[in-house]
Each structure stands twice: as structure tokens, then as C-alpha cells.
Amino acid sequence: AVAGLRPVSLALGQARVPGLAGCRRPIYRADDGREQVGTHGPRSGPDFLRMESPDEDVLRVLFVLDETGTVCGGIVNFSCHPTTMYAVPLISADYPGDVCDRLDKHFGCRFLFLTGPAGNQSPQVAGGPEACAAMGRRLADAAIDSLGRATPSVPGSVRVDRRILSLPWREVPPAQVDLAQAHVEAVTRGERPPPLIPRLYGYAWGFRANKPQVDDWLAREILGLWEVKRRSDVRQITEEAEIQLLTAGSTALLTFPCEVFSDIGQALRARHPGLLIAEQCNGHCGYIPLDPTAFDRGGYECCTAQQSRLAPLAGKEMLNAAEDLLLARPAV
Secondary structure, three states, X not given: OOOOOOOOEEEEEEEEOOOOEEEOOEEEEOOOOOEEEOEOOOOOOOOEEXXXXXXXXXXXXXXXXXXXXXXXEEEEEEOOOOOOOOOOOOOOOXXXXXXXXXXXXXXXXXXXXXXXXXXXXXXXXXXOHHHHHHHHHHHHHHHHHHHHHOXXXXXXXXXXXXXXXXXXXXXXOHHHHXXXXXXXXXXXXXXXXXXXXXXXXXXXXXXXXXXXXXXXXXXXXXXXXXXXXXXXXXXXXXXXXXXXXXXXXXXXEEEOOOEEOHHHHHHHHHHOOXXXXXXXXXXXXXXXXXXXXXXXXXXXXXXXXXXXXXXXXXXXXXXXXXXXXXXXXXXX
């Protein structure tokens, strides 16, 4: 590997690819009059109000160029869950694998895929390998086309910086523990309890269609989190989260150890255009919305479980740490 090192330059390409990724958190008017999110629900119907966030449609590609200007590698960055084949019983790299395969063949080198802020963004296409290939093809074609408009990075040193946050877990109220315990015991007896999410949180839904297996899973998750707290010797459980920044000249890659909602990425890129952002790096501490009122509206991503265990203000703390890193980086 060392013998193969050579001078390179970087260039950032961007392209809009609408209709592939979309916010998966529609807001409805629930029977009690409140606004409620039903994850993966339809964008229509008499109780539909609006989408919680805009759809993501910008593809970012960092091209690595050799001294002749030939592409010798790159990074693809797109904000969308890799779940076009969510219900297909296959082991798959989903659309990111298809994108990289197509770019590898086209340019004759290796490409890496990094998922952008996609905690609330899912594919708008589904249906198995065909849908996966169609999404991969559109993204790969857009990436190839973006090379002609790519902006060269200003050369400079390579640096790494980070912030380590200590973030508190949410508290699980005793009443929720009791409900979860009663639910698990009823299922063990072969009974089917009434829907759990409305009783746990007062939310109408987690997913738009309340499924018994989701209720069963959430009940076990609540008991698991409660057991961790019961066995600990601290009043407040906290978890470390590392926000990392890698810079190469004017190019910057920011990473989060969670599934951050797209509004965190939008807030950062509004002040730092061209920024690459990757989620689920150096750990995984669940879904992280920026706006704490998301927890008032519910939805799967805000139901207390391993995939959503941090306190509601964690998103704002992560955003502030990311801003500190970006503002502290030296001028090129």
C-alpha cells in the first residue's frame, strides 16, 4: 500500500436526484386532535397534514484525481436509508452496493459509499432487486455526470479533530415499565394485548400501521433499558458520542455515531456548503432528531428503545459540537 502512494487532488461534485429519497415521517391529525407522526405512512388521506421535513435529493461525490486528472477513487454521499429491499430475505448491500459497483466499473477504480443524515429519510422506490438496481443506476449516472461540474478542493494539510459528548439516556417512567411487563406476560400466556404504543406514550402510532410484533419488540426494549438502569450504580446513565471531523485542504467530512435526522445536515450545510456528512460512524446511539418537539409527535424513531434512547436535546448538543469543530478548523 505504501509503495502505491501517489499525489492526488480532490474535487466535489453535486447533483440533484429527486424522487429517490423522501421523508418517512408524515404528520396526521389524530383522533384526539393532536399532531401525530406515523412512520412510513401515506402522504394522503383525510387526516394527513404535512411532512415533518423536506425530502433529500442532493447527491455529493468526492472525486480523487491523479496528476493527469484521471479519477482514481471517490466517495459517494447520499442521505437515504439503504432499504429498497427491506422485505426481501436476501443479504445485500442494497442500493449503495449497486452505486459503487457501477462507478467502479465505469472509472476502473474503487468508490466508497457513506450514508448522509438519513434518520428520517427512506427510499421512495421499493420492490426488490429491480427497484434496488434502478435506484443505484440513477445515482451512479448522476455521480458520473457531476464530474464535469465538480469544484476542485483547495490543497492543504490533512487533519482530524473530534468532540466527545456525554449524553444522558431518557428516563423510562415506572408506569411504562409496568405496561411493558404486563404486555410481555400476556404474550407469554398466548394472549394478544391491545395496541401498546397508545398506552405507553399517548401516541396514536409508531409505524402508521400498528403491528403486534412491533409492540412486542418495544415492550422487550423498554424492559431491557430499565434493567440496565436497575443494575447500574448511577442516578443518570450517560453515553459517550464522538463527533469527528476529517479535513483535507478545503474538503471536510463530518461524522456522527447515530442516525441523525436530515434537519441536522440541512442546518450544517446552510452554513458550510459542500460539507460531506456521514452517519453511524464510531458507534451507534440511535435516531437523533434536531427538534425535540419530534418526541411530542411520536413515530417509530421516537419510541423509547435501543434505537432511540438518548434525551430529546441530544440533537442540539450534537449540532453545537459539530459547529464548534467546523469553526475551529484552520484556514487553508
